[in-house]
Amino acid sequence: MDAEVSKSPKRTNISFVISSLLIAFIVVVAGLNSFASVQYGHVGLYKTFGKLNDEILGPGIHLKMPFVQTVIQVNTQVTKAETDTSASSKDLQPVSTHVAVNYSVNKEAAFNLMNNIGGSFDTVIISPAIQEIVKEVTARYPAEDLIAKRDVVAGEISDHLTKRLAKYDLIVNDINIVNFKFSDAFNQSIEAKQVAQQQALKAENDLKRIEIEAKQKVAQAQAEAEALKLKKQEITPDLVQLKQIEVQEKALEKWDGRLPTVTGGATPFIDLDSLGNK
Structure with missing residues (x-):
């Protein structure tokens, strides 16, 4: 009887220790679950028994009800979304387009986005919107214009996509058409056309060069003819007589004083009368 009485306090002490440890464990776990952190570049939303609260939580540590509330982060x-799209141009050329879109979530509207669409909005909203708009815009341009007017096409896609995603509180920051891919037959036709254009340009340049050279020759001939005409206008009887006198004077300077022997009745090569008159 005494032995049983002595064991009861020990059992009571053990039970008390176990209960205390259990309570302490529960308190610690509850304390740890009373806080939640929101990372930088995110916003948080309280979720209580599966229901979202519209209160927007900024980055940092926040209190929550343990085991009842959780904080989801948005x-x-x-963020970048990349999509491959197959479409046809206005002239019915098959076109494969790889598009990269940079977008972000409107912080103030994160509750509406998550409550109405959920966390898979990139595959539910963004990717289908990109494919539909790229097909729509691509069908408005001939295949060659898709290459030549790449910036215009990208701008039109960006405008339509911005309006479409704004309905879901998504912001389009930038869009890039990474690549346009056409059929091999179309690529060969483009290459042949470029070669023909280069050859036509070369022929046109050659023709212009020939025309310029011909004009230069005509101009040179006209200048020479004009110069000859002026020279003829400068020649007068007095000038001819002066030139004759100059020639005779030079001949006289070289004369050694002896008259040449002339046969056959030829006259001397110097006009002595003219020299005497001079």
């Missing part, structure tokens, strides 16, 4: 940083 990335508000710029």
